[in-house]
Amino acid sequence: MSRSKRQHPLPEQTAEALPPDLRLLLDEIEKEAVPEKLLVLAMKLQTALAEKRRSEEAAQGARAKTRTGAGNWVKQP
Numbered sequence: 001m002s003r004s005k006r007q008h009p010l011p012e013q014t015a016e017a018l019p020p021d022l023r024l025l026l027d028e029i030e031k032e033a034v035p036e037k038l039l040v041l042a043m044k045l046q047t048a049l050a051e052k053r054r055s056e057e058a059a060q061g062a063r064a065k066t067r068t069g070a071g072n073w074v075k076q077p
Contacts, residue, residue: 022048 018026025045032038 019048019052022052
């Protein structure tokens with residue numbers, strides 16, 4: 001499906017799907033009028049998103065090891 005035809009979630013649904021710390025950062029960014037403060041908030045958001053991605057990738061890697069590790073054992077008679 002092309003990007004233009006994809007349905008995007010409503011802002012409320014998107015916000016509810018985020019962890020509370022990311023929602024707080026987005027709320028602060030929305031209210032901020034000073035560009036310098038926006039830069040600081042954007043860097044915090046970038047760091048939080050990177051940490052979230054790394055933790056999700058680590059969890060996926062751990063699940064993959066668990067699934068493949070059990071099948072490597074050979075039963076002996």
